[in-house]
Amino acid sequence: MSIQSAPLQGAFDHRMAVFGSDDAFVAAALPFLTEALAAPDEPPPVAIADPGRLALLRDALGGDAKSVGFVPHADWYTGSAANAVARSAGYLAENAGPGGRVHLLMEPHWAGRAGRSARETTEWIRYESLANLLFAPFATTALCAYDTRTAGPAIVDAARRAHPGTEVYEQPLRLVGELDSVPLPLPPTDAERLTAPDPGALRRWARAHGLGTADADLFATAVIEAAAAGEVTSGAATPLTEVLLWGEAPACVCELRVPDRIADPLAGFVPPHAGRPASGQGLWFTRQVCAYVDIRDGAAEGGVDGGSVIRIQYG
Template sequence: MSSSTSVHPAAAQGQFDHRMAVFGSDDAFVAAALPFLAEGLAAAGEPPPVAIAAPARLAALRDTLGGDAKEVGFIDHTDWYTGTAANAVAQGAGYLAAHAGPGGRIHLLMEPDWAGRAGRSARESAEWIRYESLANLLFAPFATTALCAYDTRTAGPAVVDAARRTHPGTGVYEQPPVLVRELDAVPLAPVPRAAERLPAPEAVDAWSAGLGLPAADAALFARAVVEAAAAHGPVIEILAWGEAPACLVELRLCRAVADPLAGFVPPPGGAPEPGQGLWFTRQVCAYVDVRDGAPGDGAKIRVQYG
């Protein structure tokens, strides 16, 4: 793909405006960023726009803006994207609550860290594509304008093509439930035959500690499993396997989960707290996979701590 810039505006205004820019050089990034930031600076009733990107891209922006750089916020994307895709939802919601104007009005230029966690495996990249898709539902109530920046040098063509399907106005946009069903059609690895059957979600504490997970982590992992079971039980069976820190537990449930946003909708407040169901689970665990069975069947929730 060339280093030229392509920018796709969202089709609708007055709600979450989710755009995408694709570039292959720092100059092309700046060319896409400048009009977006200028739009934010000119928007009535908004705080200054913010650029969240790789340090090299932020430096190029500052150099180009010169004295005008003081009017724009700059955040290293390694400080923003510090964990899982679910953590990024919490980060975004918290930032809007603390810094956005009325109704969530703010312009955010956002470059995921594809050289970091987001791009370290196909599995991880798929979770970030899920996040990009669900963002259209999660942030729909906000009048936020987001420009997601994709560097073809780090994201790669497969990721860029998938990301186009998560942004309105690209011509290939898919509604989130459609794309999420497609992601969930990828089968999970089979449960090992040696997996242990645990009597209750609370038993995850002693089980994972027995595998070498530190006591505080074992207790947190157990709480995460308890929260998932409490929100979506009754539980038919609990299977556990793995080696610390990558301990896995699968809950087999009586009923389907159905909601693609389960565990992604931020509750009021800041840090995750007990009683928040699958939101708590997603915030503290490396992976949470939800798979519904055939109509009339139950679901599986697979949780991996490390």
């Protein structure tokens, strides 16, 4: 078992514990929760983990268990990495103490979505890395628990690079840039092309390719929101975005080639003031309702020189 020590006090405290047995998990989690219970001006800590390990923690805490929140990790991690950002941000807004003070023990659900493919693992590592920027303003203390029996050594090694204080930690911009340097697969030759992101045409295409009415509406809105984010400064009287569509439900894909360069790695990850996704929230809406959103340099991907390629997969 290894436990990464805490960084300087006063900023987001992003720790990591690696374990290979339930006893090692308790040995890492118990001091963390004990520290939380002794912290002044903090609400009760929350442990988000495998239900069996939560039961072990309750036993180990004894009477202190009544002062700790327990959440099965399948109830917390219910969607994409972007959904996990929203869940964490919403919890801090509603429950954290002054400055975002709260202790969160967080075990990803590797038997669920997070561990089902290399693609999902990449998204999760991106989330772990960007969390250092997203939650930097908060005095939140998070201990991310990685079980080598379910996560595996490759995932654990990648996660170490996203946690400050480990010997292999990489700055978020460097790590995310590395993840995004992998070229996207080429669109199929039979992809349908639209000259502009027209909502009606997008809905019709989505329904023709297997999405129900409600999902087709969400898909079309997600595409329109992403296109708007990529046409901020062009000043064009008419849209300059190219649209490619392919795939069948639930994995309907849209690739947008937009005129503006989207260089901010946090684009679409920063929560708006409104807690729930709504029209007008740009890439935040798109990331919340879609399984995957990839943003690449337009020239590198054969798109608009100086612009960006945004690839969206709905399901």
